[in-house]
Amino acid sequence: xxxxxxxxxxxxxxxxxxxxxxxxxxxxxxxxxxxxxxxxxxxxxxxxxxxxxxxxxxxxxxxxxxxxxxxxxxxxxxxxxxxxxxxxxxxxxxxxxxxxxxxxxxxxxxxxxxxxxxxxxxxxxxxxxxxxxxxxxxxxxxxxxxxxxxxxxxxxxxxxxxxxxxxxxxxxxxxxxxxxxxxxxxxxxxxxxxxxxxxxxxxxxxxxxxxxxxxxxxxxxxxxxxxxxxxxxxxxxxxxxxxxxxxxxxxxxxxxxxxxxxxxxxxxxxxxxxxxxxxxxxxxxxxxxxxxxxxxxxxxxxxxxxxxxxxxxxxxxxxxxxxxxxxxxxxxxxxxxxxxxxxxxxxxxxxxxxxxxxxxxxxxxxxxxxxxxxxxxxxxxxxxxxxxxxxxxxx
Numbered sequence: 506x507x508x509x510x511x512x513x514x515x516x517x518x519x520x521x522x523x524x525x526x527x528x529x530x531x532x533x534x535x536x537x538x539x540x541x542x543x544x545x546x547x548x549x550x551x552x553x554x555x556x557x558x559x560x561x562x563x564x565x566x567x568x569x570x571x572x573x574x575x576x577x578x579x580x581x582x583x584x585x586x587x588x589x590x591x592x593x594x595x596x597x598x599x600x601x602x603x604x605x606x607x608x609x610x611x612x613x614x615x616x617x618x619x620x621x622x623x624x625x626x627x628x629x630x631x632x633x634x635x636x637x638x639x640x641x642x643x644x645x646x647x648x649x650x651x652x653x654x655x656x657x658x659x660x661x662x663x664x665x666x667x668x669x670x671x672x673x674x675x676x677x678x679x680x681x682x683x684x685x686x687x688x689x690x691x692x693x694x695x696x697x698x699x700x701x702x703x704x705x706x707x708x709x710x711x712x713x714x715x716x717x718x719x720x721x722x723x724x725x726x727x728x729x730x731x732x733x734x735x736x737x738x739x740x741x742x743x744x745x746x747x748x749x750x751x752x753x754x755x756x757x758x759x760x761x762x763x764x765x766x767x768x769x770x771x772x773x774x775x776x777x778x779x780x781x782x783x784x785x786x787x788x789x790x791x792x793x794x795x796x797x798x799x800x801x802x803x804x805x806x807x808x809x810x811x812x813x814x815x816x817x818x819x820x821x822x823x824x825x826x827x828x829x830x831x832x833x834x835x836x837x838x839x840x841x842x843x844x845x846x847x848x849x850x851x852x853x854x855x856x857x858x859x860x861x862x863x864x865x866x867x868x869x870x871x872x873x874x875x876x877x878x879x880x881x882x883x884x885x886x887x888x889x890x891x892x893x894x895x896x897x898x899x900x
Contacts, residue, residue, distance in 0.1 A: 507593035518604035531604050537570035540638035544593040551588040551787040582608045600806040621762045625838050628682050630717040659712035668694035672712050686768040725841040733775040734764045734802035742795045747891040748815040750786040753844040759799040764875035769799035774864045780892040781854050802836035847898040854892045874899050
């Protein structure tokens, strides 16, 4: 009996199921002689019902198989169907397999945007990332610390340009944690043979969502990205910040976003009044000063940026050449962590307990904080001696 059958080389006939118009899919399979006599056969591949490729084989002995990797280049967008049929010479079709793919524009994320999101997440919690290589033994779609090289990598099982993707982040040496510039980020493949400036959004988003942050602060106010970030440059921004809501926060970090294809950093920052960068949510304004380097995204001709989380108002911006610019507000991500109210028995930022705080300002020992004593507390708060929570506790 003459008979041949198709055995898939992977989980499906095609290596990709969504591609862009300038790309291709590969139909990978084996043809095996499952008959009892040596035979030659036809392989025919149809694209959307029309014959696209056909091959005739040399004689194949029973139990032997041949390998096929057929490249299919579509010339139109939309959904397409691939059908592969095999049959021995002068014999009806003995096996077939069908698969589909779509040609469309694939959303992508640039390496610059990935870097900006990485900076917004803050430091990477490298302590919880296991050591290992990306391979077929389970180390896929996870962050791993390379056992030899000094990088952390996301080994994706998904393909880009027919290669498994590796997103690598270097945090040692001059790079730091989080990395200081784009040179510390690599969009490449598992074999590190290719380098890309962008990757499919699905792959990058999975990697970002799985990346463990070091904890601590989270974004409490974000200006968002500027749609017209130029002109820009290094300099010092001064503004007034209000964080809406109730309760207290400790501001833990302030970050910026870089213009596309560049880098930018907040080199230092400060918030006036009070101790330990504590602020009170609500309507109070706090003076902030942010020193920036590189090419931070700028909002222009904007006096105030306000959203549901808070408000940032322009005071001044002086560039590295000592030139002043009106209503230039940098794109800022302000991180913080919630703080509990003080109690008499628990420690405060400056005293062993709230009770000791009260005793320290009860200068006349009459068991209460009078106007003169409160005035001293206000001065201490303004000079950064006590925090806003301590001031409110005295009040």
